[in-house]
Amino acid sequence: MRRHDPDVTVSESPTNILYVGNSGVLCGVQWEELEAVFEPYGPIVDICVFPTGRPYSFVKFESVEKAREAFDALHGTHPSQVAKADVVFYLAFITNMPRSTASTDQEMPPGLKVMEEFVSENEQQKLLDVVATCSNGESKGSLKNRRVFHFGFEFLYGSNTVNLDGPFPPPFPPICEALIDRMCQAQLVKHRPDQLTINVYEPGHGIPSHVDTHSAFEDEIVSLSLSSDVVMNFRECSVSGRSVAVRLPARSLTIMKGESRYAWEHCIASRNYDCDPASSRLIRRSQRVSFTFRKVRRAPCECEFPQLCDRNRDDNVKKLPSSDTEARGLEKTFVANVYEEIAAHFDETRYSQWRAVKTFLDELASGSALLDVGCGNGKYLNEDIRLLKVGCDMSANLCLIASAKGACVAQADGLHLPFRDGAFDALISIAVIHHMSTVERRLVAIGEMLRMLRPGGTALITVWAFEQKMNNEQSEYLKWGRNRESLVDRPEDDASAYPSGALLVHLNNTAFQQQDLLVPWHRKAPTDGASLANPQSDRFLRFYHVFKRGELEDLCAKIPHCRLIST
């Protein structure tokens, strides 16, 4: 192995740098796992994981002693922190950290500029002192993933706009005016900023992917980074948009202008580390403070990206459909397309059968023909000598997955089931009709299901419930959220900031704020390192209508010959 790498020289005696064989991204071992494995042996100075498919990494310790302890404990073992089975670490001492395999230079998003050392160490300290004073006083707000302070105008996180009507937060701290003078003199900005947001990110904090609202701010968005380097990820707002990771050093000024400001999203992943895009080296984060200066816009945006622009705000807000055509469009985007995309990950996460469904199936007479409408990955279609099972799902990929497991499935739309009337003795539809976006469509869906049943046949239909508390007791869904809340992005949504009928993004495992909403699906990142470069690529939104108590019963009551057995 090492013979092939001219950069690596093995040392006969212990050194403070370890070669870690079988640990690269290629072996399915993540940065975080390496850190978790080696950190207990002493402070790590550097971890180097090559992104380019080599099966090893390097860990540099402060001292030879620590490296040696790690070597003795870990050589030839499968560390428990590594999720992937069969990974046995092979360690060796090496003389020096290898030269980086710098990734090919990425082209920056057009209009983006990072000016290093825009402020001196001294100025940085003064700016941090300003933040300390803010922090002593009343904090403006604590978002899930960072603290924020506003000056000039208040920023509204519900609508991502500014509050033009007051009350107004304090004017800029004087030191900022001097910085703005510097920006104007250097002609970095055309419009003198009048709104400042200070973000304070602890390690592990981040900011979700977004484009600063066109109609809220003028062209230039200027952000000063202080006290810690960070990597900001930019992604072009088009279906197959490019993704570029940009290192923002401490004391640098980032200027987003033109295309990079209007047509690229930016985000900071919620991580403790970044992967330096130039050297592929690990950068450990410390607390980072950013000062984002923007000029509030007073006239409609006139950018060159009308399809991305919110100047016609109403059609930008994701709304409940007002016609069947709109409903079909909404469900295509926020249900059908999403399940096609997430099918493989969905399959990995859906294997246990719900007890109520299992009981229903167990109680069916032997020889019954069962239809599973919206069968997903076919978890209820496992072979069962007692039942003849058929499934259908809208998603071709889920059908393929179910069929690969031996299930008998058909791709079908729940509103037009491709079977003759009365063909089945029993039917299940588990967590399906809450994906339909109008009451009419939900009703048609139930009607179609019941059409499948012979007289006297039985169906089990489940949907997500709006109410998640009973007798003051929280549901499992909410309880689960208490433990894993830190794993999900909190969408900075505030229901009151939206027009009625707007679809809020739901925060998973919290109480539902409204019945119609978009529920995030966080696709687990593939283990090829892409996740680090493009952490936001894996959030999807699914439309849900969560049912209030009695609502499903009321719908069923509208269907002729339907008799409710129990709820």
Ligand SMILES: O=C(O)CCC(=O)C(=O)O
């Ligand atoms: O922290 C930063 O540099 C960026 C902040 C940002 O994107 C925003 O507040 O819109």
Ligand SMILES: [Fe+2]
């Ligand atoms: Fe931003």
Ligand SMILES: [Zn+2]
């Ligand atoms: Zn615009």
